[in-house]
Amino acid sequence: AAECFESGLLTGKHVLVTAGPTREAIDPVRYITNHSSGKMGFAVARAAAEAGARVTLVSGPVQLATPERVDRINVTSAREMLLACESAMPCDILIATAAVADFRPELPAEHKLKKDPGSADGMLLQLVRNPDILASLAQRNDRPFSVGFAAETQHLLDYAAGKLRDKNLDLIVANDVSNSSIGFDSEENAITVIDRSHRQTHFAQTSKSKIANQLIGLIHQYLNKDEP
Ligand code: CTP
Ligand code: CA
Numbered sequence: 740a741a742e743c744f745e746s747g748l749l750t751g752k753h754v755l756v757t758a759g760p761t762r763e764a765i766d767p768v769r770y771i772t773n774h775s776s777g778k779m780g781f782a783v784a785r786a787a788a789e790a791g792a793r794v795t796l797v798s799g800p801v802q803l804a805t806p807e808r809v810d811r812i813n814v815t816s817a818r819e820m821l822l823a824c825e826s827a828m829p830c831d832i833l834i835a836t837a838a839v840a841d842f843r844p845e846l847p848a849e850h851k852l853k854k855d856p857g858s859a860d861g862m863l864l865q866l867v868r869n870p871d872i873l874a875s876l877a878q879r880n881d882r883p884f885s886v887g888f889a890a891e892t893q894h895l896l897d898y899a900a901g902k903l904r905d906k907n908l909d910l911i912v913a914n915d916v917s918n919s920s921i922g923f924d925s926e927e928n929a930i931t932v933i934d935r936s937h938r939q940t941h942f943a944q945t946s947k948s949k950i951a952n953q954l955i956g957l958i959h960q961y962l963n964k965d966e967p
Contacts, residue, residue: 746789746790746791747790747791748790748791748955748956748959749787749790749791749792749832749955749958749959750790750791750792751791752791752792752793752831752832753792753793753794753795753829753830753831753832754784754787754792754793754794754795754830754831754832754833754834755794755795755797755824755827755828755830755832755833755834755876755883756780756783756784756787756794756795756796756797756833756834756835756836757780757797757798757820757824757833757834757835757836757837757839757872757873758777758779758780758781758783758784758796758797758798758799758801758836758837759775759776759777759780759798759799759800759801759837759838760772760773760774760775760777760799760800760801760837760838760839760840761799761814761815761816761817761819761820761837761838761839761840761869762799762800762815762816762840763816763817763840763842763843763844763869764816764843764844764847765844765847765848765852765864766847766848766849766850766851766852767847767848767849767850767851768851769851769852771840771842771843771844772800772840773838773840773923774838774923774924775799775801775837775838775923776801776803776923776924777798777799777801777803778803778924778925778926778947779836779888779914779928779947779950779951780796780798780834780836780837781796781798781801781803781805781806782947782948782950782951783834783836783951783954783955784796784806784809785806785807785809785948785951786948786951786952786954786955787832787834787955788806788807788808788809789952790955790959792832793810794806794808794809794810795809795810795812795827795830796809796810796811796812797811797812797814797820797823797824797827797837798811798812798813798814798837799814799815799820799837799838800813800815812827816840816843816869817839817840817843817869817870817872818843818869818870820837820839820872821870821872821875824872824876825876828876828879828881828883829881829883830883831883831884831962832883832884832886832958832962833873833876833877833883833884833885833886834886834954834958835872835873835876835885835886835887835888836888837872838890838923839869839871839872840869841868841869842866842867842868842869843866843867843869844864844865844866844867845865845866845867846865871906873885873887873906873908874905874906874907877906877907877908878907882907884909884958884961884962885906885907885908885909885910886908886909886910886911886912886954886958887902887903887906887908887910887911887912888911888912888914889902889911889912889913889914890914890916890923891913891914891915891916891917892915892916892917893917895913895914895915895931896913896931896933896939899911899912899913899931899933900933900937903933903934903935908935909934909935909961910932910933910934910957910958910961911932911933912930912931912932912954913930913931913932913933914928914930915929920944921944925947926946926947927944927945927946927947927950928944928945928946928947928950929941929942929943929944929945929950930942930950930954932954932957934961940957942954
């Protein structure tokens with residue numbers, strides 16, 4: 740419920756939020772990306788700032804206004820997002836909502852690719868893995884309280900719990916994106932938050948703004964005692 744949200748919960752804390760998609764260049768006019776709108780991440784940044792935190796929002800390309808009292812750093816690619824996050828460290832709380840492209844073209848072409856001469860049938864694009872920003876920050880010595888988002892279309896809680904373990908997180912937010920009313924470009928969301936002892940907290944479908952307030956309230960509870 741929104742009542743658990745009180746201003747001042749995160750006073751004195753530095754919160755780092757990643758948001759939006761990343762964009763990985765194929766050539767100067769083409770790129771690989773995804774449908775992330777950035778809305779959930781911007782709502783989380785706003786909620787953290789309203790709770791009194793100093794907030795750094797590292798955002799991929801999105802069409803959203805910067806929330807009040809939030810320091811925004813714009814980036815394009817996953818590698819730029821990682822560098823911007825590293826520059827923003829240390830932080831007390833990391834909330835990784837960004838839909839980071841898992842792969843990028845190995846070597847973006849210097850000039851616009853031409854279809855001729857080439858194969859009439861098609862073309863192959865060689866991709867390489869991008870760095871995992873969340874996993875990388877969560878394994879540092881100055882590791883923050885680390886919160887990931889798992890957008891899944893199947894096996895939601897199992898896959899989310901696997902990411903919590905593999906990335907060494909404190910909390911993972913499981914997000915069912917097979918349901919289009921709470922999916923990528925939606926105004927609403929519904930989430931299940933899983934902690935390291937497999938305890939689950941569910942927040943029913945409501946505006947992304949309210950979900951963000953609830954999530955910030957829950958993170959505050961975890962920071963102030965071991966269990967909510
Ligand atoms: N994440 C990240 N850097 C990446 C990939 C993911 O920081 N290169 C973060 C996301 O911001 C999110 C969490 O990791 O908080 C889970 O992202 P997701 O794409 O669901 O998981 P992956 O580990 O990439 O696994 P897969 O896409 O194969 O399901
Ligand atoms: Ca991924």
